[in-house]
Amino acid sequence: MTRFVLRRLIALIAILFCISVGAFFLIHLLPGDPTVTILGPNDTPENRNALLKELGLNLPLWQQYLTWIWNVLQGNLGQSFITHQSVSKIISSAFPIDLELIILSQIMALGFSIPLAIASARRPNGLLDRASTTTSFGMLAIPPFILIVVLVLLFSIHLHIFPGPGSYVPFQQDPISNLHTMILPAIVLMVGSTTIYFRLLRADLIATLQQDFITVARSKGLSDRYIMWRHALRPSSLSLLASAGLNISGLVAGAFVVEYLLAIPGLGFELVNSIQQVDYLSVQSITLFVAVVIVLINFIIDFLFTVVDPRIARE
Amino acid sequence: MTMASERSENFPIHDENPGPLLKVRDLRTTFTTPRGKLNAVDGVSFDLARGETLGIVGESGSGKTVLSRSIMSLLPRSGLEQSGSIEFEGIEMLSATPDVLRTLWGAKISMVFQDPMTSLNPVVRIGRQITESLRLHTGMDKTEANAMAVSLLTQVGIPSPEQRVRNYPHQLSGGMRQRVMIAIALACSPRLVLADEPTTSLDVTVQAQILDVLAKLQEERHMSVILVSHDLGVVATRTDRIAVMYGGRIVEIAPTDRLFRAMAMPYTKALVASTPRLSQPSHVRLTAIEGRPPDLVHLPKGCAFSPRCSYATDKCHSEVPPLTASRDNASHLFACWNPLPSTPVAITTTPGSSAS
Ligand SMILES: Nc1ncnc2c1ncn2[C@@H]1O[C@H](COP(=O)(O)OP(=O)(O)OP(=O)(O)O)[C@@H](O)[C@H]1O
Ligand SMILES: [Mg+2]
Numbered sequence: 001m002t003r004f005v006l007r008r009l010i011a012l013i014a015i016l017f018c019i020s021v022g023a024f025f026l027i028h029l030l031p032g033d034p035t036v037t038i039l040g041p042n043d044t045p046e047n048r049n050a051l052l053k054e055l056g057l058n059l060p061l062w063q064q065y066l067t068w069i070w071n072v073l074q075g076n077l078g079q080s081f082i083t084h085q086s087v088s089k090i091i092s093s094a095f096p097i098d099l100e101l102i103i104l105s106q107i108m109a110l111g112f113s114i115p116l117a118i119a120s121a122r123r124p125n126g127l128l129d130r131a132s133t134t135t136s137f138g139m140l141a142i143p144p145f146i147l148i149v150v151l152v153l154l155f156s157i158h159l160h161i162f163p164g165p166g167s168y169v170p171f172q173q174d175p176i177s178n179l180h181t182m183i184l185p186a187i188v189l190m191v192g193s194t195t196i197y198f199r200l201l202r203a204d205l206i207a208t209l210q211q212d213f214i215t216v217a218r219s220k221g222l223s224d225r226y227i228m229w230r231h232a233l234r235p236s237s238l239s240l241l242a243s244a245g246l247n248i249s250g251l252v253a254g255a256f257v258v259e260y261l262l263a264i265p266g267l268g269f270e271l272v273n274s275i276q277q278v279d280y281l282s283v284q285s286i287t288l289f290v291a292v293v294i295v296l297i298n299f300i301i302d303f304l305f306t307v308v309d310p311r312i313a314r315e
Numbered sequence: 316m317t318m319a320s321e322r323s324e325n326f327p328i329h330d331e332n333p334g335p336l337l338k339v340r341d342l343r344t345t346f347t348t349p350r351g352k353l354n355a356v357d358g359v360s361f362d363l364a365r366g367e368t369l370g371i372v373g374e375s376g377s378g379k380t381v382l383s384r385s386i387m388s389l390l391p392r393s394g395l396e397q398s399g400s401i402e403f404e405g406i407e408m409l410s411a412t413p414d415v416l417r418t419l420w421g422a423k424i425s426m427v428f429q430d431p432m433t434s435l436n437p438v439v440r441i442g443r444q445i446t447e448s449l450r451l452h453t454g455m456d457k458t459e460a461n462a463m464a465v466s467l468l469t470q471v472g473i474p475s476p477e478q479r480v481r482n483y484p485h486q487l488s489g490g491m492r493q494r495v496m497i498a499i500a501l502a503c504s505p506r507l508v509l510a511d512e513p514t515t516s517l518d519v520t521v522q523a524q525i526l527d528v529l530a531k532l533q534e535e536r537h538m539s540v541i542l543v544s545h546d547l548g549v550v551a552t553r554t555d556r557i558a559v560m561y562g563g564r565i566v567e568i569a570p571t572d573r574l575f576r577a578m579a580m581p582y583t584k585a586l587v588a589s590t591p592r593l594s595q596p597s598h599v600r601l602t603a604i605e606g607r608p609p610d611l612v613h614l615p616k617g618c619a620f621s622p623r624c625s626y627a628t629d630k631c632h633s634e635v636p637p638l639t640a641s642r643d644n645a646s647h648l649f650a651c652w653n654p655l656p657s658t659p660v661a662i663t664t665t666p667g668s669s670a671s
Contacts, residue, residue, distance in 0.1 A: 107557070211433065211436055212428060212430060212433040212434045213433065213434055213436040213437075215389065215428070216388065216428060216434045216435070216496075216499070217436070218420070218425075219387065219389055219420050219421060219425060219426045220420060220421035220446070220447065220448035220499070221416075221417040221418065221419070221420035221421035221422060221448060221451060221452060222417075222421075222447060222451060223417065230439070230447075231436050231439065234438045234439075235436070235437060235438050235488075294511070308438065309437070309438055310437070310438060310483040310485070311437055311438075311483070311485045
């Protein structure tokens with residue numbers, strides 16, 4: 001157990017090092033000049049150079065990288081060049097919004113896909129199975145940025161069921177209205193996950209239900225429902241779990257797009273703003289933070305594998 | 316022995332009921348396959364007395380598994396045609412509702428499956444796999460059921476059972492898993508246990524141990540057992556009666572000692588000749604039965620074994636021999652136009668030793 005965690009931790013550090021290097025250098029490839037954002041396009045070259053020096057941007061890239069990473073390691077993510085807000089503050093106020101969005105969407109996705117997969121797997125090629133398989137196939141083909149436009153047009157602008165873009169309310173201020181505004185973006189994120197989870201779980205369940213141990217369970221007189229939940233679901237959920245791990249970065253990216261389109265002040269919204277303003281430090285640190293979160297979630301999922309299937313040794 | 320008396324208090328045995336435990340009459344199980352109708356079980360009839368052990372032998376594909384699953388009514392009912400009658404303790408299994416069957420399965424009638432490697436759920440602890448039927452059928456609470464699981468593991472000869480109940484199947488050897496399967500099947504002291512090749516996938520020394528455990532527990536609980544095997548040697552010493560299957564039919568059925576004294580079917584004799592013997596050096600080649608098992612979709616005309624039978628006459632190729640009693644022994648039935656003269660065949664050491 002400790003060896004399992006230790007080995008994963010070492011891998012984690014290596015991965016994060018690579019990501020930090022990647023994030024740093026990719027962002028410095030971005031076109032644009034932070035001094036233009038801060039001083040405007042008409043300032044003198046002297047003033048610009050002075051500002052570059054002040055921000056440390058005149059140093060060689062590797063030195064900038066080391067300074068940044070040294071600060072990050074000490075827990076200091078730096079300050080925005082433009083707003084002078086500390087990046088940690090930006091993250092701590094924006095990240096919970098992403099978290100809420102993603103958790104909400106995943107709860108809904110599992111809430112739909114698990115019962116649907118169970119019902120479909122009970123009668124493969126039955127009416128329900130064919131209907132849901134076809135529907136899920138169609139859903140898979142709709143990209144989220146189109147879905148959000150359609151849903152907003154339909155539910156906010158025409159039907160007025162959900163509030164439209166720009167009406168975000170913080171959870172602490174009013175939980176009900178907050179959930180009301182978050183439902184629509186969560187649905188957009190949910191659709192992709194639901195179809196994937198449904199298809200994987202359905203296929204695995206059908207395979208598991210053919211196994212000898214299911215016949216043995218039936219021969220004990222156990223009810224179909226009990227067999228499904230107790231004997232079939234867990235050994236069938238490995239693909240689902242693996243896909244959840246692979247899916248997580250796509251999910252974060254999806255959340256960012258949706259936030260940006262609906263003006264929800266999550267990390268995605270902040271990140272796009274920072275990129276537009278060529279705010280190097282914010283972009284680097286937010287990117288690194290997101291990478292850490294994604295890696296950590298995968299770390300947790302790896303651990304969940306060993307919980308779901310005892311045969312997967314924790315070594 | 317104390318164990319046995321403890322158990323009979325928990326599960327009172329009503330053996331005063333008259334008549335056989337199981338009555339199978341003209342059972343037919345037909346699958347619809349792309350090639351046509353396949354009669355996996357084709358008009359099988361027999362009775363099973365309480366406490367009796369019936370062996371069912373036959374080559375691969377002769378319908379042994381389908382027969383035993385039909386008796387339990389465990390086959391998926393879609394795409395399946397069944398006729399005839401299976402009466403178990405007065406209940407007609409073929410027309411029983413799923414709810415009725417679920418009260419019988421695991422409680423009154425249970426099964427030990429062929430492959431212990433795939434018969435246990437890999438993600439559920441051993442203990443739970445034993446206790447779930449106990450809790451369902453006997454209304455024991457968690458602690459009682461757990462204690463019973465430990466006791467059952469002791470009875471099937473698993474060392475340190477307190478630890479084993481917390482294990483997952485992959486932590487056990489094949490032989491131990493099959494012991495666990497027996498513990499599961501016997502948990503609620505069923506009246507009938509169907510053991511479908513319970514030892515085929517295990518090595519020879521373990522085979523004998525497993526069958527001994529099964530025989531011991533059977534005697535303690537006065538259960539009936541149907542022991543399915545393709546190996547006559549396995550059933551020879553552990554059964555009261557043997558039914559020989561060929562092409563979905565019973566072609567010979569007799570008390571075990573009688574069968575080996577006076578087998579009538581050339582097929583039974585061929586089966587004996589193809590049976591490996593422990594006493595034989597392992598390099599002795601077995602005489603495999605000439606030819607191939609019949610195609611169940613298109614059974615040969617006449618006796619299904621006739622194309623492979625060296626005694627076959629014209630009649631054998633054209634008319635199906637009925638299953639009839641031997642002239643000198645009413646409990647010995649066979650379906651053959653040219654039965655063998657009664658010459659004892661030496662394969663058994665102590666025929667019918669497990670008679671109780
Ligand atoms: N679900 C099914 N659908 C179609 N045919 C089947 C099905 N199950 C079994 N059969 C066929 O029924 C016949 C009898 O099979 P069965 O499994 O009972 O043989 P067996 O005597 O148990 O053989 P073995 O010793 O190999 O276990 C075989 O020809 C098999 O192909
Ligand atoms: Mg079989």
